[in-house]
Amino acid sequence: MMYVVGVTGGIGSGKTTVTRLFEQLGVVVVDADVIARHIMDRGSPAMQAVQQRYGDQALHTDGSLNRAWLRAHIFAHPEEKAWLNQLTHPLIREQILAQLQAAKSSYVILSAPLLIENGLQQFCQRVLVVDVDEATQCHRTANRDNVSSQQVKAVMAAQVSREKRLEHADDIIDNRGDVGNLQPQVQQLHQLYLRLASQ
Ligand code: ADP
DSSP: OOOEEEEEOSTTSSHHHHHHHHHHTTOEEEEHHHHHHHTTOTTOHHHHHHHHHHOGGGBOTTSSBOHHHHHHHHHHOTHHHHHHHHHHHHHHHHHHHHHHHHOOSSSEEEEOTTTTTTTGGGGOSEEEEEEOOHHHHHHHHHHHHTOOHHHHHHHHHTSOOHHHHHHTOSEEEEOSSOGGGHHHHHHHHHHHHHHHHHO
16 A cells, blocks of 8 residues: 655645655655646547537647637636536546556655645545745745736635645645755655655
8 A cells, every 4th residue: 555645735835846855855756737737638538528529629730739728718618617627537536546556665745736625635644735825925936937926816716725725734844934944844754754654
């Protein structure tokens, strides 16, 4: 039985930065966002279902999915979101499970911004939340993605609140300080997870 640590946090909290440090320690990181994107790769069953439902307008001329069109379409037709979710969520879960089971490290990390929102905790023995205050979240994301703080706030509104997320945490990494503060926290948790995984 694989020992799985779910890593989550709001947009710009530092999940990617933190999971890279775990990777450097040899821990396999399964990324739910990467999997979700690949579910719609050209020629995939999910993409073919989208083409059947919406026609060629949903595709670029090279046959790949027009993600901007799909986003806009779902925004204009909220009821289509349920259809899309029932198509993609089981496929995403299946792929997450396959990658977790294939992982060859002492324990494995499942990194997912929407871990709690999408009920992915069911795959996890433990939940680690990367935490910052909202103002920090906002300015770091705005800097990284070159977007307005307004746009960041819109994404944040679609995620669970900081308080709610922290309620689900077994462990918390405080990322309000300098990046240099992360390494010791990661080291300590790594030792803990190695112990827990070997029990
Ligand atoms: P997430 O994956 O949670 O969206 P990232 O790891 O990409 O967050 O971090 C968001 C941005 O903030 C990135 O540009 C990253 O380099 C930067 N960052 C992360 N941690 C810190 C920190 N402690 N101090 C300053 N900048 C940071």
